[in-house]
Amino acid sequence: MEKRACKRRIKRLNITFSDGKVEYSGISSDFSCNGLFIRTRKGFSEGTILTMKLESEDGKIIPLTGTVKRTIKINISGFNISSYKTSSYKNGMGIQLTSISEEYNNFIKELYSTIIVR
Structure with a gap:
């Protein structure tokens, strides 16, 4: 049974987010x-409320508020620095x-009208 209310669409855009103390990207x-x-090296705990600023392709800022539902942190110990840079963005929330x-x-x-379902 599908848990999602609607299908996901892939899009890579810059986003900043904050728990009210520090802003991260x-x-x-x-x-x-x-x-x-959000792919990031800074993952917050489940249940954390975040304010976010999504930057659209035309530079417009879209304000958002949400709750962290899951955080993914991949153990990258033992990798060289080039692997670290690549692997770190598998982490996220x-x-x-x-x-x-x-x-x-x-x-x-607009996204739903232009991108194929994943």
């Missing part, structure tokens, strides 16, 4: 109508959006 990995995945703006809805509608 990452790369969006995939989107749905009510969530996204699955975010469930709690506040969905009209800008995000418009972004998703």
Whole structure:
């Protein structure tokens, strides 16, 4: 049985996120109508509330608020530095959006109309 309310769409965009203390950056990995995945070396604990700023391809900032639903951290000990740089962005967080703006809805509608389902 499918748990998702809507299918995911892959798109790589810059995103900043904060728990209210420090701001970090990452790369969006995939989107749905009510969530996204952020690839980053800084993963927060499940349940953490984040404010985010998604940068669209045209430079527009889309504000988001969500809760960390899962965090993936890959053990990279023993790898050389070039492997570390490549592997670090397999780490990340699955975010469930709690506040969905009209800008995000418009972004998703456009994304769904142009990208093939994963």
